Amino acid sequence: MNALYLLIPLSLVLVSIAVTIFIWAVNNGQFDDLDSPAWRILEDDDEIETHDPPA
Amino acid sequence: MSERCRHCSEPIPRMRLNLLEPSCGYCCTGCEAAAAFASEHNDSFNEYNSPEILQTLALQNAEGAHEADVLVEGIRCGACAADIEKRLRGNAGLYSVNVNAHNRIVTLRWNQAQIPFSHILKCIAEGGYQPHPLPLDAGLGDLRSDDRRAMLRLGLAGLGTMQVMMLSLGLYLGPEYGLSGDIRQLLVWASMLLATPVILYAGQPFFSGAFNDLRHWRVGMDVPVALAVAAAFTMSVVHAINGQGEIWFDSACMFVFFLSLGRHMEASGRRRAQQGLQALVAVQPQNVTVVDGDTTRVIPTDKLKVGMTLLARPGETIAADGVVLHGTSQVDESLLTGESTPLNRGANSEVLAGSVNLDQALEIRADKVGADTTRAHLLRLLRRAETRKPATARIADRVAGHFVLAVLAIASITALVWAQLDPNRAFEITLAVLVVTCPCALSLATPASMSAAAAALARKGLLVTRSHTLETLANITDVVFDKTGTLTESTLEVDEVIASSHWTREHILAMAARMERDHTHPIAEALRAYTPDQCKPLKTRWEAGRGISAIMGGRLYELGSPTLLLGYTSTRPYEGSHSQHTWLVLTEDENPIGWVGLRAGIRPEARQAIADLKEANLQIHLMSGDDNEAVADVALQLQIENAKGRMLPDDKLDAVEKLRENGASVLMVGDGLNDAPVLAGADVSIAMHAGAALAQASADAVLLTGNLLALNEARTLALKARRILRQNMSWAIAYNALALPLAVTGLLTPWLAALGMSLSSMLVVGNALRLLRSSKNKRATSPKSHDGKNQANPSFRQTEHYPSLSFRLSEQSERLDESQPLISLHSLRSVEMTKTLPKTGTPS
Numbered sequence: 085m086n087a088l089y090l091l092i093p094l095s096l097v098l099v100s101i102a103v104t105i106f107i108w109a110v111n112n113g114q115f116d117d118l119d120s121p122a123w124r125i126l127e128d129d130d131e132i133e134t135h136d137p138p139a
Numbered sequence: 140m141s142e143r144c145r146h147c148s149e150p151i152p153r154m155r156l157n158l159l160e161p162s163c164g165y166c167c168t169g170c171e172a173a174a175a176f177a178s179e180h181n182d183s184f185n186e187y188n189s190p191e192i193l194q195t196l197a198l199q200n201a202e203g204a205h206e207a208d209v210l211v212e213g214i215r216c217g218a219c220a221a222d223i224e225k226r227l228r229g230n231a232g233l234y235s236v237n238v239n240a241h242n243r244i245v246t247l248r249w250n251q252a253q254i255p256f257s258h259i260l261k262c263i264a265e266g267g268y269q270p271h272p273l274p275l276d277a278g279l280g281d282l283r284s285d286d287r288r289a290m291l292r293l294g295l296a297g298l299g300t301m302q303v304m305m306l307s308l309g310l311y312l313g314p315e316y317g318l319s320g321d322i323r324q325l326l327v328w329a330s331m332l333l334a335t336p337v338i339l340y341a342g343q344p345f346f347s348g349a350f351n352d353l354r355h356w357r358v359g360m361d362v363p364v365a366l367a368v369a370a371a372f373t374m375s376v377v378h379a380i381n382g383q384g385e386i387w388f389d390s391a392c393m394f395v396f397f398l399s400l401g402r403h404m405e406a407s408g409r410r411r412a413q414q415g416l417q418a419l420v421a422v423q424p425q426n427v428t429v430v431d432g433d434t435t436r437v438i439p440t441d442k443l444k445v446g447m448t449l450l451a452r453p454g455e456t457i458a459a460d461g462v463v464l465h466g467t468s469q470v471d472e473s474l475l476t477g478e479s480t481p482l483n484r485g486a487n488s489e490v491l492a493g494s495v496n497l498d499q500a501l502e503i504r505a506d507k508v509g510a511d512t513t514r515a516h517l518l519r520l521l522r523r524a525e526t527r528k529p530a531t532a533r534i535a536d537r538v539a540g541h542f543v544l545a546v547l548a549i550a551s552i553t554a555l556v557w558a559q560l561d562p563n564r565a566f567e568i569t570l571a572v573l574v575v576t577c578p579c580a581l582s583l584a585t586p587a588s589m590s591a592a593a594a595a596l597a598r599k600g601l602l603v604t605r606s607h608t609l610e611t612l613a614n615i616t617d618v619v620f621d622k623t624g625t626l627t628e629s630t631l632e633v634d635e636v637i638a639s640s641h642w643t644r645e646h647i648l649a650m651a652a653r654m655e656r657d658h659t660h661p662i663a664e665a666l667r668a669y670t671p672d673q674c675k676p677l678k679t680r681w682e683a684g685r686g687i688s689a690i691m692g693g694r695l696y697e698l699g700s701p702t703l704l705l706g707y708t709s710t711r712p713y714e715g716s717h718s719q720h721t722w723l724v725l726t727e728d729e730n731p732i733g734w735v736g737l738r739a740g741i742r743p744e745a746r747q748a749i750a751d752l753k754e755a756n757l758q759i760h761l762m763s764g765d766d767n768e769a770v771a772d773v774a775l776q777l778q779i780e781n782a783k784g785r786m787l788p789d790d791k792l793d794a795v796e797k798l799r800e801n802g803a804s805v806l807m808v809g810d811g812l813n814d815a816p817v818l819a820g821a822d823v824s825i826a827m828h829a830g831a832a833l834a835q836a837s838a839d840a841v842l843l844t845g846n847l848l849a850l851n852e853a854r855t856l857a858l859k860a861r862r863i864l865r866q867n868m869s870w871a872i873a874y875n876a877l878a879l880p881l882a883v884t885g886l887l888t889p890w891l892a893a894l895g896m897s898l899s900s901m902l903v904v905g906n907a908l909r910l911l912r913s914s915k916n917k918r919a920t921s922p923k924s925h926d927g928k929n930q931a932n933p934s935f936r937q938t939e940h941y942p943s944l945s946f947r948l949s950e951q952s953e954r955l956d957e958s959q960p961l962i963s964l965h966s967l968r969s970v971e972m973t974k975t976l977p978k979t980g981t982p983s
Contacts, residue, residue: 085319110291110294113237116283117239117240
């Protein structure tokens, strides 16, 4: 049973990591559009283009 | 790598079609023409580069990058979104492109010095999309952060609830396995840590909703929810601190999570249909070109005054209601009326604000500006109708309010009585009462059945955007249809042919069909069926603003609109001819020899759809703004008894109100902006997908496939949903009636109440899901098979309309003799309208 003293705080840490990732994902717009990303797989990606770094 | 086409980005084949200059940079004539067309219409974007206008559209950050939202018409799905991203990617100075296929909004971040805004818009337009930059005050930023917050709440509630439930399993089963007090306390603290953000953050909308209700002296569904959650949470915290007593963190979290989930599902369906649409209507031309003597100057739209002369270039949106002074052009009023075929406008004809000038520049005298325009008037009507709408919703709220009051009363009586009998158990029992009576199954019963039914309907092509739609749809007694765009469609069909002395009608049709053969616009499609089988293709030439010309047997033949070819002021062959028709004139060496009248075709499935609805004992009405003749014609073909033409939006709204006063429950089906007020004013309304954006925003549901047969199926499904809803309701009420006495008498502990409540909710949801299954089985007999039959047999559609054609021909001939000596009908023998009709070779 004493393992629980370690495991339960550990699970809380894991949950907080999951929540942090989730919050980051939402604020980063990952959940704004749930339709179009599925179509990207159908796009040709044979041309390699470079992005300008943000100013 | 070889050179790429400037339009489609495909590599240019080495063996190129020899029609093009080798250095033109396009892969085929199609791409060249498309690019030329696009660039013709793109000059209007330059105005967006001026700093004053950019300021209203884009935010500038500290590093000098601009950020703006652009609503892009023409995004249908994720593939379009990917296409736009691909188009824009790699432009120097464009930092980020984010395309949202959901609401059709593209968010751009760019450096104006490196790449002007107009260039980005041009890039989007070249792909065949129509970009509309959105003003900063359109409120999109708020919508987006609202969306994100809702998603955060839901996700947090889900993650937290799962953890808390796992821990409470330990708390429930612990005693059996000899859980020590310390470990129990650890579990309790951990649950509290996890439950706190769920309750305080994810549950916040319920608390603020309840607070709002109480502040206005109302009692809504949020009140008992907030009360139960708050009570369970506070008492659990107290018990956790004391180190003894029941813990209800799991029940509270579960409650918050399930309720948020239900609300989120309902809201996202509605948003999806509405978002962006309203913004589109809000898009106004930012500035307007006014003509001042010989000079023109650009002024902001809100400075425009009545009596000014404004210049509308091709591709521009007209800023005011007015009368054309100079020029002829075609205008697209689809945003206002849903009418998808462009309309001819010449000197002295009226144009409406919000319509788009397509062809050539028009000089327009502004008669009504700003808030006086037809569009502004319609928007006001719509708002008025919308405020009237939630009558049924208010009744539901009031009933729920009574129910909630009863719950609260019972709970407080229980608390008081038990405080006397056994103060130790008073709270526990009160909580059990609150949980058991908490209208969970009851409040789940409606959304669960409704969302299952909505999902089933979506498979049939009907997107439900307001939650009351299905309830109301089950009760309808009357169906009101609009004509244009609803019962008729945007494709055209040949209705009348008028021939001159030496040509027969068949020859006129065949010649017109041969000349239009290589074209794809709606007129050519209508004529396609009349193309003679065996004859050489004609060499034709198309000239903008004139029409199609061909030379045959040394004579010049031209086909086009009478205003352009003959210089007529009217677009009709003679006074009294069908004004709703699109008329084409065929000339031989510049003398008119024949006329072809085209009308909007009736949707192939409309007759069956009307018959289905009639069979269900519904009253069918047809209300249209078109003239009585055209309306009567359609009503006759579809056998609609109650048909009325020449109705203004206000008339329609009044007529529907009158029906409702007489006890009818009205379903309105329409598509134009002129229908928007009546769509909002009817009990329940369905907008056609191809129709005006605002019409969709104000309707309760959108018919995505345009298949009218879905209407009756939707009604059947709504009836079924109502039956299941009633079963669910009676179960929930029976369960509450059974459990309440048990809880009040203290026989039911809170955890047992929560368990019973969950089981009861699951039963309700399971029952609701039957709606989905039944729709799957039914798909075999869905309208598609019917539709397919029509398409497989094209002659079916044609023969249907011929009687009316020959009828018109004979009717027309009598009128013609007196009114128009110029053109006379060659012969009056009845036309055999089979597919073999125009088989004759070259006429002459």
